[in-house]
Amino acid sequence: TKVYPMATLGAPPQNNKHKGGRTTLVVGENCTIREGVTMHVGTDSSRGETTIGDNGNFLAYAHIAHDCIVGKNATFANQATLGGHCEIGDNVYIGGLSAVHQFVRVGDNAFLGGCSAFVGDVIPYAIAVGNRASLRGLNIIGLKRAGLPRSEIHTLRKAYKTIFDRSRTVGENIEFAKAEFASSPTAMKIIDFIASRGKRHYAVPSLRAGGGDDADDED
Template identity: 40%
Template sequence: MSTIHPTAIINERVQIADQVEIGPYCIIEPDVKIDSGTKLMAHVYVGRYTKIGRNNTLFPFSVVGVIPQDLKFAGGETHLVIGDHNVIREHCSIHRGTENAGGITKIGNRNLIMGHAHIAHDCLIGDDNIFSQGATLAGHVEVMNRVILGGYSGVHQFCRLGNYAFVGGYSVVTQDALPFIKAVGNRAKNYGVNNIGLERQGFSKEDIRNIQKAYRILFKKKLRLSEALQQLKEQYSHSERVLELVAFIESSERGFLH
């Protein structure tokens, strides 16, 4: 059985599963689905066409699923999908997608989104990421898995942050941040492999060495990019991590941080 505070305003077209808690003064627009175990504390606002998975916690004054801040948005049916076990802290804002870009903003599982963070329209967020206080994503940003964004960092629209990337506080990212690296500064630069972070995530010494060697081939040997990538494919065909790095670079549209 769900618990709903009498001051909450919930449209009749909202679907609420069992064991959901909805606190005082929450507002939930039509066509919203909330799965079991999710808790909305006081004053949470959930916009239309939002789907919230299991065991999420939304803290006071968080706003999710409202229309995008895009002048081209014409009011169509677009969506926000939030996965399971996410924590969305005070005053966060997460906007739904736009009509011309797939129509969806997506949040994966087990993400910690700290206070005042902003995730704009059409962003695609993977799993196990940490958005520190005030971290901000422009539209169409892709954040893969186990990424850490430092406090008040900003990411330009259409950029991608690869797996295990680390973005320092107050940094401004204007190109793709490669997997496994540290990006710091305004404008952000690539400060090398995030060795300590990878160790904490359980990477083997061999994997870290391979990533470091791949980094040197990419940035230290003064090869053309095509030559460096070919060399990595030939020398590290056995390394899943290096091949992941190669694939990320080959699919980059904005270029990547150096």
């Protein structure tokens, strides 16, 4: 891992509940941590560790707060910011000047647009953007780069439309989707992500995006 000047790794958490106990920051292999990046240790009132996966690329002045979990192959553009206790999946891109609220989860292969505020969970494979961000479709470019077959991308499109069909409740949509897409591991990752949310808030498609048709073209 390469660490550039003025990065601050392992500083105390910005959390008043922390009482000064010994906690840790763990950074994986082959990461790039650019100028002014800050990554804080965990708190002694929570999981006690902040964890960064392998192959991360953290551009200047990005911030990762206490007790976060960041997966492999993450990219944080300049001044991308995580509040405490966030869980970020593998292959996630977070645009510059964007902020992720504390306790928010972001699924694998999601793309979070720049200058955005994320206050709810973002499902795997999605694109989300905006002030109090909404979903704008699937991250088709990211899925292609990850080598997902075209047939599986089409299945994900269908699953996305089923899950966010406004004519039924989310609970009904999830049950329909479980039955229809049980044979698709990628679709089930989205379904399981939402089903495990409990009472958590999560990002949904904007009215403008409609079911994602205009937001995730493969062109």
